Amino acid sequence: MNSIDGLSPPGSAMDRPSRSELAGLWILDPNCVFLNHGSFGATPTFIREEQRKWQDLLEEEPVRFYEDLAMKFMEDSRKALATMLECDAEDLALIENATSGVNTVMRSLRFNEGDEILVPDHAYQACRNTLDFVAQRWGAKIVTVNIPFPIEGQHVIIERIMAGVTPRTVLAMVDTVTSPTGLLMPFEEITAKLEGVGVSVLLDAAHGIGMVPLSLDSLGASYTTSNCHKWLCAPKGSAFLHVRKDKQENIHPLTISHGMTFPLGDTTRFRHEFDWTGTRDISAHCALPATIEFMAGLVDGGWPSIMQHNHELAIKGRNILCEALGIDAPCPDEMIACISTLILPQDGATNGIPLHEPDPLHAVLQTKYGIQVPVWSWPSPQGRYIRISAQIYNSEDEYRYLAYALKKELSV
Numbered sequence: 221m222n223s224i225d226g227l228s229p230p231g232s233a234m235d236r237p238s239r240s241e242l243a244g245l246w247i248l249d250p251n252c253v254f255l256n257h258g259s260f261g262a263t264p265t266f267i268r269e270e271q272r273k274w275q276d277l278l279e280e281e282p283v284r285f286y287e288d289l290a291m292k293f294m295e296d297s298r299k300a301l302a303t304m305l306e307c308d309a310e311d312l313a314l315i316e317n318a319t320s321g322v323n324t325v326m327r328s329l330r331f332n333e334g335d336e337i338l339v340p341d342h343a344y345q346a347c348r349n350t351l352d353f354v355a356q357r358w359g360a361k362i363v364t365v366n367i368p369f370p371i372e373g374q375h376v377i378i379e380r381i382m383a384g385v386t387p388r389t390v391l392a393m394v395d396t397v398t399s400p401t402g403l404l405m406p407f408e409e410i411t412a413k414l415e416g417v418g419v420s421v422l423l424d425a426a427h428g429i430g431m432v433p434l435s436l437d438s439l440g441a442s443y444t445t446s447n448c449h450k451w452l453c454a455p456k457g458s459a460f461l462h463v464r465k466d467k468q469e470n471i472h473p474l475t476i477s478h479g480m481t482f483p484l485g486d487t488t489r490f491r492h493e494f495d496w497t498g499t500r501d502i503s504a505h506c507a508l509p510a511t512i513e514f515m516a517g518l519v520d521g522g523w524p525s526i527m528q529h530n531h532e533l534a535i536k537g538r539n540i541l542c543e544a545l546g547i548d549a550p551c552p553d554e555m556i557a558c559i560s561t562l563i564l565p566q567d568g569a570t571n572g573i574p575l576h577e578p579d580p581l582h583a584v585l586q587t588k589y590g591i592q593v594p595v596w597s598w599p600s601p602q603g604r605y606i607r608i609s610a611q612i613y614n615s616e617d618e619y620r621y622l623a624y625a626l627k628k629e630l631s632v
Contacts, residue, residue, distance in 0.1 A: 234624045236590065237617035242518060246613055253618050255537075255593040257609040258399075258427065258559045261450040270510045271455045274503035286499070293506045294495055300509035301448075301460055304523070305429065307436035310487075313461040313473070313494035314505045318426035320474065321445025321461040322347045322393070325422050326354045328471045331390065333359035338384050338392035338419070340365045340377070341600045344399040347424055351393060363389070367403075369563075369601065370550035374406040381410055391420045396434075396446075397427035400598050402561035402607055403551060404432065411441045420467070427451065429460075430515070431527065431558050442467050448504075451530075451558065451611075454511040455504035463490065473497045518612065526612060530558035534610035537619035538562065541608070544623035545632050558610050563603040564595070565630055579604065581629060589625040 237253060245264045248254050254262070274293075278285045294314055302309035315321055327350075331337075337351055341364050355362050365384045367377055381392070392414050396407050411421045420442040428434055428444075430451030436444055444462040448454035463471050468490040473479075479493035516522035519529065535553050538560040542549050545565060564581075581604075582595040598605045606626075608619065626632065 234621055237621045238615060239613050239618065240615045243613035245518070248613065251590050253589070253591040253593075253621055255591065255608050255614065255618060255622060257611040257614075258402075258450065258607065259594065259609075260456070261447070261453055262611070262613075263449070263453055263455050264514070266514055267453065267455060267507055267511050270514075271503045271507045274506040275501070278501075278503065290502060291495055294502065297505050297508040298460075300512050301429075304512055305434050305436045305462070306438065307462060308465075310491060311436075311462055311465060311468070313463070313490070314502070315445070315459050315461050315473075315494075316457050317449075317459045318424060318445045318447045319344075319346045319350070321443075321459060322350050322422065322424060324461055324474055325443045325445070325463075325471060326350050327474065329354075329391070330470075331355070331358035331360040334388055335360040335390045336363050336386060336388040337361070338363050338365060338381065338389055338414075340367045340381065340394070340398070342367050342369070342398040342401050342403065343393060343395065344424060344426060347393065360390075361388070366600065367398075367401075369401050369403070369561075370548070371403065371555070373552055374404075374409075374555060377403075378406055378409055378413070382413055385414070385417060385419060389419050391422060391442075393422045393424055395427070396423065396425040396432055397557045397559065399427065400561065400596075400605065400607075401550075402556065402559040404555045404557045408439060411439055415440055415442070427557065427559065430523070431530070433524070433527065436462050440464070443471070448508060448511070452508075452511060453515055453611075455507055457501070458504035458508060461494075527558070529612060530610045531556060533614060533616070534558050534560045534608065536616055537608050537610055537614075537622075540616070540619045541606075541623050541626065544627055545630070559607055560610075561605055561607040563601075564606055564626070565632060566604060584629055585622075585625055589621070591622055591625060593622060 246262055247265055298309040298312045301312055337355055337360055339351055351362055363384050365380050394407055394410050395405050397404050414421050423441040423444040425444055425446035428446035442464050448458040449456045473494050475497040477496055477498045479496040482492045519525045534556050541562055579595040585591040595606045
């Protein structure tokens with residue numbers, strides 16, 4: 221492999237790179253350089269087959285499955301998650317995605333006119349939309365905290381968020397890892413400080429389980445939601461919402477069903493309401509115990525080793541791109557988990573692409589080079605952003621290939 225400065229001899233093309241030795245466990249398109257695990261994840265073949273077994277079991281005898289077996293299977297999945305998350309399984313609700321988790325909390329809570337909801341300006345737009353919708357309905361105020369990017373360290377985030385707290389602040393939505401800018405937030409310290417002054421924390425951990433260690437009982441956030449289909453590599457449609465016991469009375473699923481009137485027995489109303497929200501395909505949730513075990517068995521050291529490997533690979537990939545493009549890393553290494561975002565050099569012709577409109581470079585990278593990686597415009601600060609992901613099926617050569625393509629297209 222050539223050096224970064226000489227990624228390819230002048231006038232020649234660079235060969236498509238190979239993935240890691242573990243890549244064969246996924247059915248990823250061999251013609252695609254897939255550097256975007258962060259958007260929707262990717263599920264190994266073994267786990268997809270595991271999910272199919274649960275779907276087959278359901279269809280063999282649907283009535284028995286739902287009436288006699290489903291609750292036990294859901295309990296097993298919550299227990300498997302609880303072991304990994306270091307929390308009480310009774311405080312977990314199995315939902316479809318983290319955006320649903322944010323909606324569940326925000327649309328359950330009641331606010332007074334003038335209440336303030338704090339949110340950094342790096343929040344995922346779908347979840348920010350939820351906050352805006354709910355605030356408008358109740359007459360609450362959204363207080364947006366500016367987080368600089370590039371950024372010199374986590375202390376900047378802590379200082380700015382705490383400076384935004386007022387006597388009217390009742391809730392703050394904080395990310396574990398920001399989606400647009402790929403910053404590992406100091407969420408443990410932020411949570412402790414906010415909850416310590418009476419501000420409830422809604423932790424958006426969409427990039428959470430399987431990416432960074434989560435110990436929910438010791439963390440102490442009022443509400444935490446995370447996708448399992450991303451960094452856990454579970455099937456699509458699997459996520460969780462964790463609600464602290466003292467907050468559960470006021471939190472209800474988006475769909476109210478039989479769980480509202482089931483006899484309590486030895487469980488809670490929170491448990492009943494979330495376990496039964498109507499007929500749905502719970503096969504993705506049923507596959508969670510096998511997912512956690514299978515992925516942990518792929519490398520020595522299990523999940524901690526996977527997280528560390530992906531962290532180191534993301535930093536290597538970022539450094540390859542920075543060197544090739546002649547740009548500085550926008551944050552310290554300790555603010556990187558398994559994704560990394562860079563602001564691309566501007567060529568003038570592509571300045572000012574509106575937010576949410578596709579960047580033509582994304583299509584060029586995909587069609588001309590077979591690279592799947594997000595490129596978009598972001599306003600904080602205004603620029604053209606690219607975000608890489610690192611998963612155990614990726615290789616360093618894939619980032620070198622991306623660097624080669626960017627140098628060609630950006631004329632760097």
